[in-house]
Amino acid sequence: MPAPSPSPAAPASPAAPTTPPAQKPPPAADRVYRHVKEGVLERRYEGGVLLTEGELAEAVGVSRTPVREALLRLETEGLLKLYPKKGALVLPVSAQEIADVIETRLLVEEFTVRRAVPAPPALLERLAELVAEQRRCAGRGDLAAMMHADRCFHAEIVRHAGNQILCRLYDQLRDRQLRMGVALLHAHPDRVERSLAEHTEILDALRCGDAETAAAAVRGHVGRVAELVRGTGR
Incomplete structure (x- = not known):
């Protein structure tokens, strides 16, 4: 007498969907x-x-x-x-604070842009994306978003140096400068295109592996920001 064939296994019930844990609100x-x-x-x-x-x-x-x-x-x-x-x-933004922020930015950014040479492809690609993002923001007149992309451009170079203390210091410097940045772009609309050109100049120097040209481009860019803040440049 033939053995009875095994009964087919019951289909597995679908797993109940997992609910992601609710994120706690920040303190x-x-x-x-x-x-x-x-x-x-x-x-x-x-x-x-x-x-x-x-x-x-x-x-x-x-x-x-x-x-x-x-x-x-x-x-x-x-x-x-x-x-x-x-x-x-x-606290109002004082002339001394502006001078101190710009001077410290120059020290940090010239050092880190030299350290970025030779720049890896991933860094160059990210910087190019940020220049393109600045141009899109400028095209639609969103100067606040353009300033954010501007900050990210410089911060990427600083982060690439791998010094966490400098990264934190740089973030604080840009926080302090943010209050004046958007106002400057509104007051000097021609500065938008110049800023884009100067960022492109920095990027091109990094692509060429020329540390001194990159440092000179950073020095000129940040120096022109200082002139605008002081009301002596365009």
């Missing part, structure tokens, strides 16, 4: 920090404005304790000055 102090810092850098909070803990707590939807923590962080970055029981004063 309250971090939310306040970002809110205030973006407001200062984007000039929604102009220099000379006094920010109160109560107003910020209400705007972000937190208690006053994380507000104090965030304001202390921003004071250490030189964006605010705290006054006990009054609030935090948004």
Whole structure:
């Protein structure tokens, strides 16, 4: 008598879809920090404005304790000055601060652009993408986005040097300069095309493997920014 054939296996039930874990919101102090810092850098909070803990707590939807923590962080970055029981004063951009930022940018960027030679293909490709992005932003008149791409262009070169301390320092420098950058482009629309040409000059020097020409191009580019900020150039 033939053995009974095995019954077919029941089809496996489909696995239940996995729900990605919900991301925790950032800590309250971090939310306040970002809110205030973006407001200062984007000039929604102009220099000379006094920010109160109560107003910020209400705007972000937190208690006053994380507000104090965030304001202390921003004071250490030189964006605010705290006054006990009054609030935090948004510090105006001073002529000395501008000079210090530009001088330090030159030191960092000349050093790191030399270190970028010979530049690997991945770096050159990324820099070319950022120049193209700046041109697209300029074409549609989005100067804030153009400034962001400008910052990324220089930051890519700085990061390539592999010095994390310089990377953090450079980010702080560009934060401080951001308040003046978009205003300059609005005041000097001809500067948009010149900036694109100068970035292209830096990129071309890196493609050629010419460290000294690249450093000279960076020096000229950052130096012209300094002249504009001082009101002595175009």
